[in-house]
Amino acid sequence: LHKVIYDTDIGVDDAMALLMLEFAPEVDLVGITTVFGNIPVETATRNALYVKDLFNIAAPVAAGAGTPLVLESKPAPVHVHGENGLGDIPLPDVIHATPHELPAHRFIIDMVRKHPNEITIVAVGRMTNLALALREDPGIAALVKEVVIMGGAFGYHGHSGNVTPVAEANIIGDPHAADEMFAAAWPVVVLGLDVTQECVMTTAYMAEIRDKGGKGGQFLWDVTRFYEDFYRKAAGIDGVFGHDSSAVAYVLDPTLYAVRSGPIRVVTEGIAIGQTIQMPNTRRFPAAASAWAGRPEHTVCIEVDAQRFLDLYFNVIVDGAKT
Ligand code: BDR
Numbered sequence: 001l002h003k004v005i006y007d008t009d010i011g012v013d014d015a016m017a018l019l020m021l022e023f024a025p026e027v028d029l030v031g032i033t034t035v036f037g038n039i040p041v042e043t044a045t046r047n048a049l050y051v052k053d054l055f056n057i058a059a060p061v062a063a064g065a066g067t068p069l070v071l072e073s074k075p076a077p078v079h080v081h082g083e084n085g086l087g088d089i090p091l092p093d094v095i096h097a098t099p100h101e102l103p104a105h106r107f108i109i110d111m112v113r114k115h116p117n118e119i120t121i122v123a124v125g126r127m128t129n130l131a132l133a134l135r136e137d138p139g140i141a142a143l144v145k146e147v148v149i150m151g152g153a154f155g156y157h158g159h160s161g162n163v164t165p166v167a168e169a170n171i172i173g174d175p176h177a178a179d180e181m182f183a184a185a186w187p188v189v190v191l192g193l194d195v196t197q198e199c200v201m202t203t204a205y206m207a208e209i210r211d212k213g214g215k216g217g218q219f220l221w222d223v224t225r226f227y228e229d230f231y232r233k234a235a236g237i238d239g240v241f242g243h244d245s246s247a248v249a250y251v252l253d254p255t256l257y258a259v260r261s262g263p264i265r266v267v268t269e270g271i272a273i274g275q276t277i278q279m280p281n282t283r284r285f286p287a288a289a290s291a292w293a294g295r296p297e298h299t300v301c302i303e304v305d306a307q308r309f310l311d312l313y314f315n316v317i318v319d320g321a322k323t
Pocket residue numbers: 011012013014038080124125150162168169170243244
């Protein structure tokens with residue numbers, strides 16, 4: 001069983017990934033931590049509690065960071081996930097679940113210390129909670145099994161950024177936090193736009209999930225309507241990208257991906273702010289590599305078997321509906 005903490009700015013694709021985590025029999029979801037991003041953190045926490053209620057999710061919800069470490073906060077991109085972050089589906093007035101007493105970064109530290117070498121952190125929003133946890137207790141880096149993130153863009157398959165030509169939303173939203181996260185010596189696996197945008201969950205695919213996936217399938221269909229509309233207009237695709245679910249897919253089946261390892265840095269100022277760069281091959285000028293010496297190696301996913309990703313997501317949701 002993978003013990004997972006899910007760190008999320010719970011918008012539409014985050015909710016899609018949350019159901020995948022909750023329904024996958026190989027996952028023991030031990031906590032949900034929230035962060036600003038797609039929506040303000042208060043909305044993210046409310047959404048996590050709502051989905052917890054709706055699907056009887058046992059994992060506690062701990063509320064996290066509301067602003068980036070250094071940058072000034074920016075308004076949330078409500079045109080992507082809707083005002084309420086869940087595609088503006090109607091939400092109930094009363095939500096029964098309540099947040100955990102600890103803030104997200106403390107919750108992460110506690111869980112990692114309680115279960116040394118067992119926790120996988122799946123982080124699919126700004127990396128702020130992870131950076132705060134590391135600042136408070138750098139020792140956790142040696143005790144986390146793996147950090148699997150959705151974020152970044154490395155230019156494979158012609159995929160550029162989705163906020164600027166070089167920057168992806170989760171990284172540019174708090175580039176300092178992301179760089180601190182990559183500076184730590186815990187094993188990080190990155191699912192960036194290079195692989196997530198190779199995986200399009202089409203309208204027809206989502207309709208099949210709606211028809212075969214019970215209550216979960218209907219919920220996923222409802223929340224994706226607004227998001228699909230956004231992608232149709234913004235990216236010209238007929239469906240939604242499998243962003244945050246890709247991080248979950250990696251946990252369940254890493255063989256879906258081809259990877260490259262090397263240190264990763266994030267640009268924290270200037271025209272390329274938010275760009276993620278993995279150490280290029282410096283064989284022509286080995287001395288140049290010394291500038292980035294001492295940074296830990298991390299793993300970037302550079303290829304995905306998109307059909308197997310789609311099958312995996314589909315099967316987890318549809319099988320989950322039966323149990
Ligand atoms: C990422 O940004 C957010 O909008 C999504 O939830 C995803 O985590 C994609 O760039």
